[in-house]
Amino acid sequence: MKSVxxxxxxxxxxxxxxxxxxxxWRSHRPVVDTKKCSKCQLCWVYCPEAVIDxxxxxxxxxxxxxxxxxxKECPTGAISMEKEE
Amino acid sequence: xxxxxxxxxxxxxVLSGNGSxxxxxxxxxxxxxxxxxxxxxxxxxxxxxxxxxxxxxPRLAYNWPCINVCFATAGSSASGIAQAVEILKxxxxxxxxxxxxxxxxxxxxxxxxxxxxxxxxxxxxxNIIHFCYNNEAYSNTGVQRSGATPRGSFTTxxxxxxxxxxxxxxxxxxxxxxxYVATATVAYPGDLYDKVVKAKSIPGMKYIxxxxxxxxxxQFDMPDTVQMSRMAVRSGAWLLWEAENGxxxxxxPSSFIVSGIKDADPVDEYVMKQGRFNxxxxxxxxxxxxxxxxxxxxxxxxxxxxxxKITI
Numbered sequence: 001m002k003s004v005x006x007x008x009x010x011x012x013x014x015x016x017x018x019x020x021x022x023x024x025w026r027s028h029r030p031v032v033d034t035k036k037c038s039k040c041q042l043c044w045v046y047c048p049e050a051v052i053d054x055x056x057x058x059x060x061x062x063x064x065x066x067x068x069x070x071x072k073e074c075p076t077g078a079i080s081m082e083k084e085e
Numbered sequence: 086x087x088x089x090x091x092x093x094x095x096x097x098x099v100l101s102g103n104g105s106x107x108x109x110x111x112x113x114x115x116x117x118x119x120x121x122x123x124x125x126x127x128x129x130x131x132x133x134x135x136x137x138x139x140x141x142x143p144r145l146a147y148n149w150p151c152i153n154v155c156f157a158t159a160g161s162s163a164s165g166i167a168q169a170v171e172i173l174k175x176x177x178x179x180x181x182x183x184x185x186x187x188x189x190x191x192x193x194x195x196x197x198x199x200x201x202x203x204x205x206x207x208x209x210x211x212n213i214i215h216f217c218y219n220n221e222a223y224s225n226t227g228v229q230r231s232g233a234t235p236r237g238s239f240t241t242x243x244x245x246x247x248x249x250x251x252x253x254x255x256x257x258x259x260x261x262x263x264x265y266v267a268t269a270t271v272a273y274p275g276d277l278y279d280k281v282v283k284a285k286s287i288p289g290m291k292y293i294x295x296x297x298x299x300x301x302x303x304q305f306d307m308p309d310t311v312q313m314s315r316m317a318v319r320s321g322a323w324l325l326w327e328a329e330n331g332x333x334x335x336x337x338p339s340s341f342i343v344s345g346i347k348d349a350d351p352v353d354e355y356v357m358k359q360g361r362f363n364x365x366x367x368x369x370x371x372x373x374x375x376x377x378x379x380x381x382x383x384x385x386x387x388x389x390x391x392x393x394k395i396t397i
Binding site: 025 | 090091093095097099100101102103104105106107108109110111112113116117138139140141142143144145146147148149151271274307308309310311312
């Protein structure tokens with residue numbers, strides 16, 4: 001991955017945030033309850049945005065769009081959707 | 086034995102913060118495809134949501150070299166790139182393993198507009214993988230009818246429900262006598278991963294179709310993308326199968342439905358959860374409409390069961 005300053009032609013480089021800070025689209029944020037989490041990684045595999053860390057099960061809120069797929073698919077109910085202020 | 090989720094590799098080919106809707110099945114499926122293909126690949130895209138969501142210059146959401154081509158030319162463009170890569174290798178200008186050339190195309194670019202070029206590429210048996218992510222309508226332009234739209238479905242061009250059934254595109258590609266054809270969906274990532282790994286190892290034309298439930302086009306709630314995909318398989322509306330050198334084998338859980346070990350779920354629940362069907366099911370002919378949809382599904386299962394018996 002290259003930084004924006006190195007792009008000297010109208011050519012795109014693979015970089016995070018190609019659609020802007022997509023976290024601002026969110027109306028509900030997913031919150032992980034680490035006590036209930038069994039680390040099955042289902043949320044990681046189904047996340048369309050690749051914002052969930054596979055091992056720590058932490059969420060990158062800068063890009064998370066709040067679609068709620070992770071909360072719906074979590075078998076232990078460890079992820080809840082909380083309304084954004 | 087399908088690959089379990091914990092065995093999937095770590096590499097990410099779809100980067101966070103792309104322009105797709107929340108809960109979009111296209112990046113969801115493309116992440117799994119990326120894990121199977123690895124970074125050494127060239128991606129071709131025709132006009133679709135995948136192009137619209139790839140981001141603004143100078144940023145790109147997909148961690149591959151990407152080429153945007155005309156709508157009708159997915160097959161021919163990929164053939165050209167595959168030939169060029171082979172010639173560069175012959176001349177010694179390209180070192181190491183050959184990159185995989187693949188198309189990432191929606192159902193419009195496969196079923197309708199791109200069919201001629203794709204059919205020709207299949208007939209030539211060029212060394213490419215064609216992925217069709219099938220959301221059963223032209224969702225990028227505001228949900229119009231396509232060849233993949235099932236009977237009874239609402240789109241802006243079929244306001245009273247589509248009257249014709251959908252095409253069986255994967256079977257059409259199989260009849261081109263290509264070495265590998267498979268169908269998959271986002272709810273079964275291990276199954277999809279295995280199919281892409283297998284396709285990568287086979288020379289010649291490969292076709293993989295992925296059912297991608299679009300929440301905007303199908304009119305269900307955003308978090309239900311994976312659940313809708315799972316319900317499509319369990320009701321028999323989408324069959325998971327693969328065909329190596331013309332020999333069809335069904336994958337779980339579709340194999341249970343086709344072999345009759347387990348009955349498919351009734352289509353009612355699947356249909357009533359989607360606004361594109363249930364907004365037309367309020368009149369007195371609702372039972373007849375559901376029976377029509379169920380009839381199409383039953384016919385497709387019976388046909389594929391008999392087709393799989395032909396192994397010559």
